[in-house]
Amino acid sequence: MKTSVVAASLAMLLAACGSGGNANNPTTGANTPASEPGGSVVAAETKPEPVSKEKLVMAWLPNESGENVKLAREAIGGVIADALDREIDHVTTTDYIIAIESIVSGAADVAFLGAQAYIDANTKNPNVQPVVVNSGASGTLDDAVYYSWLTVNKGEEDAYRSGDGFAIDNIAGKRFSFVSNSSTSGFKVPSANIVSYFSKQDAYKDLTAEDLLEGGDKEFFSSVLFGGSHQGSAVNLLSGKADVAAVCDYCIENYIELADGEDNRPGSTYRVLDNAEEPFNTVKGKEFAVISVTPVLNSPIVVNKDKVNEADIAKIVEALTGDAAADNQQIFVPKDAEVKGIFSKTENERFVEVTDEWFNPVRELSK
Numbered sequence: 001m002k003t004s005v006v007a008a009s010l011a012m013l014l015a016a017c018g019s020g021g022n023a024n025n026p027t028t029g030a031n032t033p034a035s036e037p038g039g040s041v042v043a044a045e046t047k048p049e050p051v052s053k054e055k056l057v058m059a060w061l062p063n064e065s066g067e068n069v070k071l072a073r074e075a076i077g078g079v080i081a082d083a084l085d086r087e088i089d090h091v092t093t094t095d096y097i098i099a100i101e102s103i104v105s106g107a108a109d110v111a112f113l114g115a116q117a118y119i120d121a122n123t124k125n126p127n128v129q130p131v132v133v134n135s136g137a138s139g140t141l142d143d144a145v146y147y148s149w150l151t152v153n154k155g156e157e158d159a160y161r162s163g164d165g166f167a168i169d170n171i172a173g174k175r176f177s178f179v180s181n182s183s184t185s186g187f188k189v190p191s192a193n194i195v196s197y198f199s200k201q202d203a204y205k206d207l208t209a210e211d212l213l214e215g216g217d218k219e220f221f222s223s224v225l226f227g228g229s230h231q232g233s234a235v236n237l238l239s240g241k242a243d244v245a246a247v248c249d250y251c252i253e254n255y256i257e258l259a260d261g262e263d264n265r266p267g268s269t270y271r272v273l274d275n276a277e278e279p280f281n282t283v284k285g286k287e288f289a290v291i292s293v294t295p296v297l298n299s300p301i302v303v304n305k306d307k308v309n310e311a312d313i314a315k316i317v318e319a320l321t322g323d324a325a326a327d328n329q330q331i332f333v334p335k336d337a338e339v340k341g342i343f344s345k346t347e348n349e350r351f352v353e354v355t356d357e358w359f360n361p362v363r364e365l366s367k
Contacts, residue, residue, distance in 0.1 A: 055087045056080065056308075059099045059108035061117065062229035063251045064342055065092035068277050072341040075330035076301075076320075080110065083319035084312055095228055096182040103128050109307040110316075114299045115362040116184035121302065122356065130300035130359070131313060132320045132351040134332075139348030141358065145295040147249040147264045148185035151237055154269055154287035166266040166291045168197055172204075177225040177233045177242035181213065184362055185248035185296045186230055192365045193294060194220075231255070231279055238272065238283040245288075248296070254340045255280040264293050297362055300354055317353050326350035 058077055077088035091108060093099045100117050102108040104125045113121060121128040136143025150168065152160065160166045171194070179186020191209040198204040198220075207220065215223035225242055227233030230251035237245035249264055255276045261268030271287045272280050301320065303313055325331055332349050333341030343349060 055089050056084065056110060057089045057091055057102075057108045059091045059102040059111040060093060061096060061099050061113060062093055063231065064112055065094075065229075066231070066277070068254060068340045069342050071330050071339060072333070072343075075328055076112075076342075079319050079325050079328070079331070080316055083315040096180040100124075100182060103302060103304050106304050106307050108304070110301065110303050112299065112301050114182075114184045115297050115359050116188045117182045118300050118302055119359060119363050120182050125304070125306070127305040128302055129305055129356060130302050130354050131317050133298040133300045133354045133358075134343045135298075135348070135350050135352045137347040137349060139326075139350050139352070141352055141354065144298040144352070146185065146298060148189045148294045148296050149247050149249060149264075149290045150190060150292035151234070151245050151247060151288045151290055152243065153237060153240075154289055156243070157267070157289035157291060160291045168194065168292055171244050172198070172220060173222050174243040175215070175223045175225070175241070176212075176221040177227055177236035177245040178212075179227055179230050179233045179246060181226070183230075184299075185251075185294075186227075186233060186246050188362065188365055189294050189296055190246040190292075193292065234288070235279045235283060237288060238280075238286040244291075250342075250344070252280075253344070259287055264290075266291055266293055297359060300359075301351075320351040321353055323350075 058073075058080070060073060064073065073090050073092075077090055081088045091099075091102060093102070096117055099108075099111055099113060100121045103111040103113070104121050111121075118128070118130060133141070133144055135141065136145060150171070157166070159170050160168065162169075178190070181187045191212050194212060195207050195209055199207050204220070211220050213224060215221040223242075225233075225236050227236050227245075230247045233242075233245045234247045234252050234255075236242040256270045256272055259269040259271040267289065269287055269289050272283050272285060274284050276284050303316065305313070308316070319325065326349070329337060329345070330339060330341060332343050332345035333339055334345050
């Protein structure tokens with residue numbers, strides 16, 4: 001899948017539209033977006049200990065804050081630390097808004113954010129800028145994508161079959177779980193897809209993304225949950241709290257295995273691993289089916305240029321895009337490795353330099 005195809009896909013959505021818990025402890029709350037403003041810059045339970053000014057602070061979204069990917073966080077931070085000859089303090093978070101506000105305010109110097117979370121941060125502080133993203137298998141930006149899924153519990157997928165494929169008509173009126181309204185693949189892209197699809201129908205011609213934030217008898221969904229992380233959203237589905245859930249493929253890949261079909265294809269079935277860690281330990285062996293798959297631009301590592309100077313940014317980029325980082329198996333984890341990570345290594349995956357403009361296809365979805 002080429003980036004140009006992704007941009008075209010997002011552009012089609014645009015034209016059609018006309019316009020708390022951490023990864024190991026998800027929160028669910030009907031009709032309450034997990035990332036609504038109002039919290040402190042860093043929640044009390046995640047506020048780091050006072051650090052030396054010589055240390056660099058790196059913030060992580062809830063999806064990458066789990067203990068099972070601690071080695072991956074430390075490996076990425078280690079590359080930056082070695083490049084700058086500075087120690088790294090990692091700040092794991094319980095909510096998207098915590099990570100966003102941390103990098104916006106300068107409480108964090110560096111962060112790993114999703115595309116929409118980056119756009120939200122950049123809007124609030126233009127000096128928050130991307131430096132690298134993980135590439136696709138080609139080792140370039142051409143296929144630097146992951147996938148946004150709509151999922152249903154195994155056994156319920158037939159209600160969404162349409163001919164030889166699947167359609168989302170029957171999600172209307174269901175209990176739906178998003179991730180956070182600052183999530184690209186867990187809200188921005190699926191909500192744009194839903195609005196694009198249903199607004200062609202007279203009954204939903206005035207439907208907007210904002211209409212999907214709350215559930216009720218007169219709303220599009222009967223109830224709406226926000227998992228706070230992709231892991232939390234998936235568990236909302238598998239535990240029976242939601243009928244349909246938005247999640248991304250790589251965010252939950254450490255907890256699941258392909259049970260039937262092909263990866264990232266509608267109709268495929270996935271099973272929760274028997275040794276799955278929290279929060280999936282309560283739904284071990286449960287299966288779900290994918291009914292919709294949309295490519296999404298990969299997530300950036302970003303810096304706050306108010307806190308990190310140009311010389312150090314250049315060192316960070318050089319180090320992260322170098323062969324040593326690409327060959328580090330705790331950063332780009334081989335498919336059959338026992339260690340859990342954030343990024344997978346299938347062919348030539350590595351970090352590649354990126355600029356703000358690359359994220360414009362996602363930015364356009366909000367207009």
